[in-house]
Amino acid sequence: xxxxxxxxxxxxxxxxxxxxxxxxxxxxxxxxxxxxxxxxxxxxxxxxxxxxxxxxxxxxxxxxxxxxxxxxxxxxxxxxxxxxxxxxxxxxxxxxxxxxxxxxxxxxxxxxxxxxxxxxxxxxxxxxxxxxxxxxxxxxxxxxxxxxxxxxxxxxxxxxxxxxxxxxxxxxxxxxxxxxxxxxxxxxxxxxxxxxxxxxxxxxxxxxxxxxxxxxxxxxxxxxxxxxxxxxxxxxxxxxxxxxxxxxxxxxxxxxxxxxxxxxxxxxxxxxxxxxxxxxxxxxxxxxxxxxxxxxxxxxxxxxxxxxxxxxxxxxxxxxxxxxxxxxxxxxxxxxxxxxxxxxxxxxxxxxxxxxxxxxxxxxxxxxxxxxxxxxxxxxxxxxxxxxxxxxxxxxxxxxxxxxxxxxxxxxxxxxxxxxxxxxxxxxxxxxxxxxxxxxxxxxxxxxxxxxxxxxxxxxxxxxxxxxxxxxxxxxxxxxxxxxxxxxx
Ligand code: FAD
Numbered sequence: 001x002x003x004x005x006x007x008x009x010x011x012x013x014x015x016x017x018x019x020x021x022x023x024x025x026x027x028x029x030x031x032x033x034x035x036x037x038x039x040x041x042x043x044x045x046x047x048x049x050x051x052x053x054x055x056x057x058x059x060x061x062x063x064x065x066x067x068x069x070x071x072x073x074x075x076x077x078x079x080x081x082x083x084x085x086x087x088x089x090x091x092x093x094x095x096x097x098x099x100x101x102x103x104x105x106x107x108x109x110x111x112x113x114x115x116x117x118x119x120x121x122x123x124x125x126x127x128x129x130x131x132x133x134x135x136x137x138x139x140x141x142x143x144x145x146x147x148x149x150x151x152x153x154x155x156x157x158x159x160x161x162x163x164x165x166x167x168x169x170x171x172x173x174x175x176x177x178x179x180x181x182x183x184x185x186x187x188x189x190x191x192x193x194x195x196x197x198x199x200x201x202x203x204x205x206x207x208x209x210x211x212x213x214x215x216x217x218x219x220x221x222x223x224x225x226x227x228x229x230x231x232x233x234x235x236x237x238x239x240x241x242x243x244x245x246x247x248x249x250x251x252x253x254x255x256x257x258x259x260x261x262x263x264x265x266x267x268x269x270x271x272x273x274x275x276x277x278x279x280x281x282x283x284x285x286x287x288x289x290x291x292x293x294x295x296x297x298x299x300x301x302x303x304x305x306x307x308x309x310x311x312x313x314x315x316x317x318x319x320x321x322x323x324x325x326x327x328x329x330x331x332x333x334x335x336x337x338x339x340x341x342x343x344x345x346x347x348x349x350x351x352x353x354x355x356x357x358x359x360x361x362x363x364x365x366x367x368x369x370x371x372x373x374x375x376x377x378x379x380x381x382x383x384x385x386x387x388x389x390x391x392x393x394x395x396x397x398x399x400x401x402x403x404x405x406x407x408x409x410x411x412x413x414x415x416x417x418x419x420x421x422x423x424x425x426x427x428x429x430x431x432x433x434x435x436x437x438x439x440x441x442x443x444x445x446x447x448x449x450x451x452x453x454x455x456x457x458x459x460x461x462x463x464x465x466x467x468x469x470x471x472x473x474x475x476x477x478x479x480x481x482x483x484x485x486x487x488x489x
Contacts, residue, residue: 002183004093005031006103007078008111010134010255011056012215013063013175017132020173022102028183030096031064032079033057033192034088035199038114048204048351048385049250050196052213055206056256057192059214067179075184077191082199085114090121096186100127104134104255107294108389109301136291137161137169137259140298143291150299151292153405158288170264207350211250211385218257221247226265231276233283240343240354241427246283247352249386252290263287293394296404303393303403305374312402314486317372326369329470330361331379333433336469338444339419340364342432349432351385356422362399363413368476370483373400401484409484412477419445435465 003026005019011033013019022029040050061078068076081088093101101122106112119129133139143160144150151157185191193199206213212220225246229236236244251257266287269280297303307313318326329335333344343357353361358380365376377396381387397403423429426444430437436444438458443450447460448468455462462468 001026001100002028002096002098003030004096004098004101005029006089006101007031007033007060008103008255009106009253010104011053011060012218012256012258013060013067014215015172015258015261016104016175017134017173018102018104018130019175020178021130021132022100023175023178023181025102026099027181029181030079030098030183030185032081032089032092034085035080035082036085037083038085040199040201045200046202046204048206049254049387050199050201051204051206052211052250052385053254054193054196054199054201055208055213056215056217056254059216061192063215064182067176068182068184071179071182073180073182073184076179076182077185079185079189080192081190086117086121089118090125090127093122093127094125098127100130102130102132105131106135107139107298109297109304134173135255135259136294137263138164138291138295140295143295150295154289154292157292157295158285161288161291170260170267172258172260172264210350211247211352213256215256218248218251221251222257222262222265230266230269230283231279233279234281235279237282238356239422240346240357241423241425241431245355249388250352253386253388259287259290289394290391292404293390296394297390303397304389307400307402308397308404308406309402309487311487312400315402315483316486317483318370323369323371326470327365327371327375329467330365330369330371330376334467335364335369335471336448336467337364337368337415337419338426338429338433338436338447339423340415342423342429345432347380347383351383353384354428356418358395359399360413360415360418362396363407364415366400367412367480368415368471368473370476370479373397373402409487410481412480414473416446416473433466436460 003022005022010016010018019031043050057078057080064076064078068074079092081092089101106115115131122129138161140150143157143164151160196203225248229244233244236242248257248262252259263284266280266284270277270284296308300308330344333341333348335341339357340361343353343361347353362373362376365371366373373396377392380392384392394403398406401407401409419429425441429444436447439447439450439460440454443454447466448462
């Protein structure tokens with residue numbers, strides 16, 4: 001038979017569930033990526049994610065061709081479409097005369113609605129739709145409590161997840177041996193566009209040395225991380241000035257690396273024991289957090305808009321012109337709190353933010369500025385290269401205390417002590433807030449407390465070179481405790 005593989009968040013060849021299944025089931029297999037106007041049209045014309053996808057597709061196209069050629073099937077390039085998936089997919093499937101469309105499932109509610117509509121449109125023309133688990137190790141219903149309920153706390157979830165794990169879940173779906181079923185892209189079918197302009201976008205300023213794209217980029221980052229850094233991950237991961245984490249989140253987001261591959265690497269190091277096992281074990285936990293938040297979203301899709309714990313929707317957040325000005329200062333990295341500002345500028349400049357800093361700035365937005373966590377969540381969704389609805393929503397609700405296994409509301413990060421603890425020498429702050437660079441280490445975390453002699457020596461004038469703090473942390477903390485009191489009653 002003939003099959004079409006629809007690629008979305010799985011832009012790689014190796015260890016690919018849908019492609020593996022299609023190549024085994026059919027004798028002629030095409031692959032398509034749809035630049036979906038429903039997702040792309042509302043975005044600004046410079047978007048790092050769109051560039052990341054486009055570059056990753058170029059790499060994928062080259063690998064598809066090479067695999068076809070190695071099996072005597074030349075011309076097996078990727079087909080692309082620019083339009084609405086609901087129209088493009090059935091049209092292409094009919095044109096190619098396929099019996100079935102194969103795809104890796106996406107747990108996000110909007111993706112599920114889209115897939116249901118596409119599957120229905122295909123069904124009416126007699127084409128089957130097969131979806132596979134590929135993004136996570138376990139899906140929602142696969143890890144439940146003894147009473148058959150979803151887990152709401154991470155540690156017991158993680159224990160159950162580890163208990164359920166067998167080598168089967170980590171097994172790769174190989175593609176390399178099945179290239180003889182790849183079919184050539186028909187003449188006249190559009191492939192991967194040569195320029196971003198062809199899909200209406202402009203170069204985004206993505207720094208390819210820092211963020212290499214595509215499957216080869218993921219391999220390079222992974223090799224770098226496995227070469228020793230993973231062993232020290234537990235100790236290094238909390239310090240934003242240190243190259244501690246893997247920087248693979250965007251690759252997991254777009255599937256340029258397989259989650260099974262990463263867990264195989266982590267698992268092997270945990271099982272081998274020795275000095276590196278502790279680092280690998282903590283990193284494995286982070287990958288399990290990813291599954292955890294995905295299952296929260298699957299079981300409770302309402303968290304997309306509402307607090308996981310409904311009593312937290314009773315909270316009244318600040319609104320009005322002052323709140324809007326505070327929000328703008330937060331987005332722009334001009335709150336007067338150096339670590340918060342450095343983090344927000346890192347996000348704007350690179351599309352990445354260190355995990356410790358995501359927690360700090362999210363706490364600052366909700367508990368120092370008193371703003372609705374959904375405003376911060378939406379800003380992150382627009383800015384983060386690795387934006388993932390489940391992880392982002394989980395992270396924000398964690399910081400706002402409204403989520404599954406969240407930070408208790410009375411535990412409020414102090415942005416100055418977080419700075420002293422996790423960026424002690426101000427190295428990260430100096431990189432992103434250069435106007436503070438000349439202040440001594442002791443003064444950089446709270447410039448408004450710096451001695452006049454230190455300010456003068458640095459040629460620094462508070463309020464002129466860098467903003468005064470837009471809120472007082474102690475006062476904000478007291479207001480937050482009052483604001484959150486409604487969750488008790
Ligand atoms: P590493 O430290 O190398 O971790 C490896 C992988 O584990 C990550 O790539 C990621 O896939 C997963 N992971 C790590 N921490 C978490 C976590 N807390 N929850 C879920 N998965 C995790 N992560 C995203 O991928 N997309 C988001 O949109 C996102 N938004 C966040 C918002 C907030 C407010 C917070 C507090 C966290 C958010 N995270 C998000 C989680 C985490 O900050 C990033 O995954 C991490 O910083 C990415 O860097 P890394 O790849 O170097 O991570």
